[in-house]
Amino acid sequence: MGLLSKKDAALITDPFADNNPITIQVLGICSALAITAELKASIVMAISVLFVLGVGNVVISLMRNIIPSKIRIVVQLIVVATLVIIVDLVLKAFQYELSKTLGAFIGLIITNCIIMGRFEAFALANGPWRSFLDGIGNAVGYGVILILVGFFRELLGSGTLLGFKVLGDPIEKTGVYAFGYENNGFMLLAPMALIVVGIIIWIQRSRNEALIEEN
Amino acid sequence: MEHLELFFKSIFIDNMVFATFLGMCSYLAVSKKVTTAVGLGAAVIFVLAVTVPLNWLLDQYILQPGALVWLGPEYAEYDLSFLSFILFIATIATMVQLVEIIVEKFSPSLYNSLGIFLPLIAVNCAILGGSLFMQSREIATLGLALNYGIGSGIGWFLAILAIAAIREKIRYSNIPAPLRGLGITFIVTGLMAIGFMSFGGMLTGGDEEAEEAPNTQVVKVIKTEDAKAIKMKKKELANNTKEIQE
Numbered sequence: 001m002g003l004l005s006k007k008d009a010a011l012i013t014d015p016f017a018d019n020n021p022i023t024i025q026v027l028g029i030c031s032a033l034a035i036t037a038e039l040k041a042s043i044v045m046a047i048s049v050l051f052v053l054g055v056g057n058v059v060i061s062l063m064r065n066i067i068p069s070k071i072r073i074v075v076q077l078i079v080v081a082t083l084v085i086i087v088d089l090v091l092k093a094f095q096y097e098l099s100k101t102l103g104a105f106i107g108l109i110i111t112n113c114i115i116m117g118r119f120e121a122f123a124l125a126n127g128p129w130r131s132f133l134d135g136i137g138n139a140v141g142y143g144v145i146l147i148l149v150g151f152f153r154e155l156l157g158s159g160t161l162l163g164f165k166v167l168g169d170p171i172e173k174t175g176v177y178a179f180g181y182e183n184n185g186f187m188l189l190a191p192m193a194l195i196v197v198g199i200i201i202w203i204q205r206s207r208n209e210a211l212i213e214e215n
Numbered sequence: 216m217e218h219l220e221l222f223f224k225s226i227f228i229d230n231m232v233f234a235t236f237l238g239m240c241s242y243l244a245v246s247k248k249v250t251t252a253v254g255l256g257a258a259v260i261f262v263l264a265v266t267v268p269l270n271w272l273l274d275q276y277i278l279q280p281g282a283l284v285w286l287g288p289e290y291a292e293y294d295l296s297f298l299s300f301i302l303f304i305a306t307i308a309t310m311v312q313l314v315e316i317i318v319e320k321f322s323p324s325l326y327n328s329l330g331i332f333l334p335l336i337a338v339n340c341a342i343l344g345g346s347l348f349m350q351s352r353e354i355a356t357l358g359l360a361l362n363y364g365i366g367s368g369i370g371w372f373l374a375i376l377a378i379a380a381i382r383e384k385i386r387y388s389n390i391p392a393p394l395r396g397l398g399i400t401f402i403v404t405g406l407m408a409i410g411f412m413s414f415g416g417m418l419t420g421g422d423e424e425a426e427e428a429p430n431t432q433v434v435k436v437i438k439t440e441d442a443k444a445i446k447m448k449k450k451e452l453a454n455n456t457k458e459i460q461e
Binding site for chain 2: 023026027028029030031033034073074077078081082084085088089103104107108110111112113116189190191192193194195197198201202203204205206209
């Protein structure tokens with residue numbers, strides 16, 4: 001860890017667990033819930049947010065001394081919107097089918113609260129390198145939850161992972177289906193995303209008592 | 216009829232919170248008390264009602280492929296749709312600022328009650344989501360766009376009002392410690408979303424009937440069965456929420 005001092009390393013590892021953007025800071029819920037019915041979409045979303053948050057944090061951090069505080073929200077929105085347009089065009093060029101399924105939700109990265117939240121809370125007050133680490137750390141913390149939710153919803157809902165039939169074929173009754181297992185189609189519907197995230201929060205907080213909220 | 220259908224659809228079937236999860240951040244953060252929830256909800260209705268029609272105009276006359284044709288025939292081939300994110304968000308940010316200034320000038324009491332929420336709204340995904348879904352669902356006229364904006368605003372308002380009321384009550388109940396606060400809010404929202412799914416079958420019925428005119432009887436039978444299933448679901452849901460509240 002010659003590159004990173006202990007303080008810098010904490011910037012990356014903290015959002016991973018005890019300061020997770022989704023389960024603790026309550027940021028960026030919208031996209032976390034809407035697109036997690038498939039693992040692949042979750043991974044692509046996580047990578048897009050990683051790019052936007054990492055680069056955006058550096059840009060805002062470099063400009064932090066010349067942005068008048070009254071119009072900073074507009075400036076931040078323009079920076080994010082530009083980065084998101086890049087992501088959108090890249091996706092359309094290389095993953096056209098996926099960009100169709102993600103649809104409006106790529107555009108909604110602009111108003112993903114994680115991004116504005118980290119700009120406001122961190123990049124406006126810190127140098128570019130630390131902001132970059134903070135951006136990467138938070139985006140990874142976000143991505144982990146996204147991939148976790150996507151993993152369970154796709155596995156239990158359609159019995160596949162990334163499109164591979166890991167549990168066997170439901171029509172020809174191979175694999176676990178031979179023993180009478182059925183896919184739970186309910187997992188693919190929107191409300192189950194909320195309940196899966198609720199359960200993740202439950203598990204995390206029962207492992208770490210310090211995170212429990214007062215009533 | 217078209218208007219009524221879209222209005223109903225945007226409030227209940229495509230509810231911003233329960234069907235598309237838009238505006239979840241402020242939905243979770245500002246729903247601890249009913250009064251603040253009402254303030255934010257009203258502000259969201261208002262801003263959506265202004266920005267969706269405005270962005271519809273932008274979309275029709277600037278952004279769509281060939282939309283610039285009113286400038287002259289040589290502009291017919293331009294496609295500026297890749298600019299829509301940046302234009303939409305700029306419109307929203309400036310409109311929110313404008314609304315803030317106007318409200319402050321003419322109604323200081325309303326400004327004081329909405330005050331902190333107005334700037335928050337610029338980054339509420341429900342607002343940008345309203346415009347993006349308006350674009351992707353290809354809403355046809357300005358009137359329908361206004362209708363869609365108000366309808367989805369009311370849907371969001373209803374959702375935050377309901378969860379705020381539930382959270383006020385839930386404070387007095389004995390919830391497992393790790394679930395307190397955020398965890399139980401997620402699960403209750405999930406149950407509410409299941410409840411709202413029961414609205415899903417309501418409007419599709421009309422199209423089916425038109426297409427399958429000879430089989431109307433069959434369709435009707437299916438429909439009544441559906442309705443029964445929906446009623447059952449609602450009952451279950453009501454029981455579940457009661458149990459949770461208790």
